[in-house]
Amino acid sequence: MFKDTQITDPTQTSQPVAAPEQQQLGQKSERVLSLYRRRVPLADPQYQIDTLNQVDLDHRPHQGDFDQTLAAHGWPKLQPAALEIFQINIGKLCNMTCRHCHVDSGPDRTRENMDRATVDACLAALDQTTAHTVDLTGGAPELNPHFRYLVEQCVARGKHVIDRCNLTVLLLPTMSDLPQWLADNKVEVVCSLPHYRRRNTDAQRGDGTFEQSIEALKRLNKAGYGQGDPHRQLTLMTNPVGAFLSKAQARAEQEWKTGLWKNHGVQFDRLIALNNMPISRFLEWLEESGNLKRYMEVLVNAFNPMTVPGLMCRNTVSVSWDGRLYDCDFNQMLDLEAQGQDKTHRTIHDFDPAWFSQRSILTGRHCFGCTAGSGSSCGGSID
DSSP, rough: GGGGOOOOTTTTEEOOOOOTOOSSSOOOOOEOOOOHTTOOOGSSSSHHHHHTTSSTTTGGGGGOHHHHHHHHHOOOOOOOOOOEEEEOOBBBBBSOOTTTHHHHHHHTTSSOOOOOHHHHHHHHTTTTTTTEEEEESSSSSGGOOOOOOOHHHHHHHHHEEEEEEGGGGGGGGGGGHHHHHHHHHEEEEEEOOOOOOOOHHHHOOTTHHHHHHHHHHHHHHHTTTTTSSSSSSSSEEOSSSSSSOOOOOOHHHHHHHHHHHHHHHOOOOOEEEEOOOOHHHHHHHHHTTOOOHHHHHHHHHTGGGGGGGOOOHHEEEETTTTTTSSSSSHHHHTTOBBBOTSSSOOOGGGGOOHHHHTOOOOOOOOGGGHHBBOBBTTTBBOO
């Protein structure tokens, strides 16, 4: 089905594990395959949950129990808020295999791609909600054959559409018109870029990725992105290259704008900063590098109760490629399906806004990643 998209990427490499004291994803390149492709134990979401639960946090606040931590700060139960964001993961297929990817996406994930019937079910469900934003993610969402149809349908409904783009996908031959097409449809492009310097970006995403990312950003600038036009908003998304929390978002934004403009002539509108979530391939790196316990201690110690009201699990529905429903993108990757008060699960094909608004939000130790420091969500810092 994807033969014509020429899914090739010379940067399908990432870094060998660094020593714990380096706290970085490495110095040299090696090919990285998805956990799924390698059939390793961490490919199983339940194994990931068990791995996190086995970390000794007995001497940390509330022994590293997220629900107890919430209760101690006045949140006996994490309640849903009004639904604002309709997030759709339309597939795990990607032209890259990044070392930190929490989705475990890659060129080998060809099966997990949303079909047209599920896309139409998403649109029907969207029409039942008051969500103002449709957030399209993957994988590389642009590689789904129904991506443009879905965008057009959401735009026709007056929704703000976000495309979460890895940048390098824009250099594929079949995507040459995409920057202008996105601009014409007033789609906000949220682009992954670990750092505005080559070394840090290539360390996380593979040698040569930075140069390709800069070229893609220039194409977006040429299409009118990054010029202050609210209908052509270019957002960069950064996360740490190692086992530490993200930098202060507001302070880093001006540094990034100066660095990219001075050195590469690239402009963007805003920067959002995310903490790395201790799941999937980043969890594998934490384990292999001996950083897992230390990183979990960092997350637990940095719990910030001011982040709780803005957690994305409260105002978002996350739909997987096969139509299952989740509280957030991270719960989706851990296969923690949204659960009604009656303990039942639903899919997008039988979506009920009332059922979803009364659900019980599922939590776990990974949730400390969203509440540490300034907080972390798909929209960046939340404190």
